[in-house]
Amino acid sequence: MSEASDFLNATAAERGADCEVWENAHETDELVCRDGAVERRVATAATATALTVWKDGTEGYAVHIPGGADASLVDTALAVGRALGSAPPAPAHRTPPPAEPGPGPLADPRLDETVAQRLAKLTADPGDVDVELRARADRSRVLLHRAGGEPLRHTTGTFQLQARITAKGRRVGFIAHQMFGRSADAVLADAEGTELAELTALARVLARDPVPHLSHDDVLLDGRVMVKLFMLAVPAFQLDSVLEGRSPLAGRTGERIGSAGLSLVDDPLAADSPLPTPWDDEGTACRATTLLEDGVLRGFLSSRRTAAEAGTVSTGSGRRGASGEMPTVQPGFLALRPGTPLGDAPRDGRTLLKVVQANGAHTSNVITGDFSIGANAVLVTPDGAQHNAGNITLAGNVFELLTRIDGHDGRPRVNRGHTSFVTSPGVWTSGLTIGR
Incomplete structure (x- = not known):
């Protein structure tokens, strides 16, 4: 990622501008489970590059998808700055914060086969209740590089589980709930331990008159x-x-x-x-x-x-x-x-x-x-x-x-x-x- 930011910062410098480059490489895994099986599974990846340029009292912006090194991105940002007119001065350079402050490492969640099997098992009991689980793991590698300074980098992500519970009695009772965490294990432990049982009982109440x-x-x-x-x-x-x-x-x-x-x-x-x-x-x-x-x-x-x-x-x-x-x-x-x-x-x-x-x-x-x-x-x-x-x-x-x-x-x-x-x-x- 740093090669693109080096190129864009250098290109901006050639045009007499100060520049800050933001890059994100994002991955998403998703799956849907019902009736004890994985119904659908998909994985996607995307990149994006955004930059901010300061020149002659103006501030301009541009975004490019997919990300990468493209000199026209700098020219677009400079043109936007000229169109917007005068702006506050460029911010001063800063000292990079620690790479991983706070309690423990940043998150890197995954949807592996073990997770998929655990999710499928949670939807296996048909009875009077239909359980649908939608899981998603997001991961991002982010870089921020200001010309003349050291790049900032971090990798982080989140795991999301949506439960959709439908009970069929005299009426149809439906409840949906979303759970989030830094790892699949943490979220699944809650789902297996208390959340799904409570949601199922609640759906049954909502199915009554x-x-x-x-x-x-x-x-x-x-x-x-x-x-x-x-x-x-x-x-x-x-x-x-x-x-x-x-x-x-x-x-x-x-x-x-x-x-x-x-x-x-x-x-x-x-x-x-x-x-x-x-x-x-x-x-x-x-x-x-x-x-x-x-x-x-x-x-x-x-x-x-x-x-x-x-x-x-x-x-x-x-x-x-x-x-x-x-x-x-x-x-x-x-x-x-x-x-x-x-x-x-x-x-x-x-x-x-x-x-x-x-x-x-x-x-x-x-x-x-x-x-x-x-x-x-x-x-x-x-x-x-x-x-x-x-x-x-x-x-x-x-x-x-x-x-x-x-x-x-x-x-x-x-x-x-x-x-x-x-x-x-x-x-x-x-x-x-x-x-x-």
Whole structure:
């Protein structure tokens, strides 16, 4: 990979420009298992090269797929810079961060035959339940090379398992769940140990006739649902949204915007991060960034460009798109952590409405945080019995929801958007309008 970056940096220097080259060689293995067999298997590989050039007070960009050494890429980036006009000065050179900071090595997941057989075995029992497992292993070799400096390199990846469980009773009960980790072994251990058995039992409950009347005392949003709702609020914690007037949190640093004990931390190198990266796609070292502490807003995620515009320093959150598009502000591993553990059982003498699956947004607004979504839920009576609550509608505002979290169930769930991951446990809340 370094040969192409050497060539592009040298070509830019010949044209009187400073240059930074980003290269990614990406591999993906995927398979689908049903009825005790591997139904489909595919492996793909792709490369991409992106560069940024600075010349005469301008900044230009270009992307080439597949990657490689092509002098026209430099000329395209220079032409883009001239078209965009004046830009901030080129950033100063930096000292490369350590190759592998944090707990243990970076991830290199594989879908070998042993993994395929384990997955197939998990789908083998037909009965009244159909189990479909979709596994995916991603690996990336990333290089970032600024002219005049040493190249930065890392290899990392993530393993993803999607379970789709369908139970057939008087009705059809369906539940889907995604699991992520640094290795297939870690994810499969959870699937074999607890997750699939719990999902199968839940699908069977959803296959029963729903209760005729929806009546409950408390509400618990499973992490699968909470993390999708919280995704509406994530842009508000990004500095580009603040600078562009799209964040309702602008100017509120130091204010309480969440429940007591609630924290929000972005840490791509956390022990449970599914995709550990030592530096972002601009070469800034990744570190833990606290955005909420005890419900109080402490700051925002930023990239090199947005931090310079705001007169601060990047949080290491400048990340490129799937094809190497220019960096935008994105989290790495953003964890919402409510303060009080309450478990997932109903309180004494009370009926719990447990919302277990979101079925898509009817209406949602990522700027205001307003939402209305369809969902599936179960009613858990004081004796622990579970009943199908049927299809319901949840409505509310995600920012108000953050202020009305009473506790959590201790079961973190993860949602993914390309290289960004967001996680939250299930939360006990009273901040929703619920109906059928």
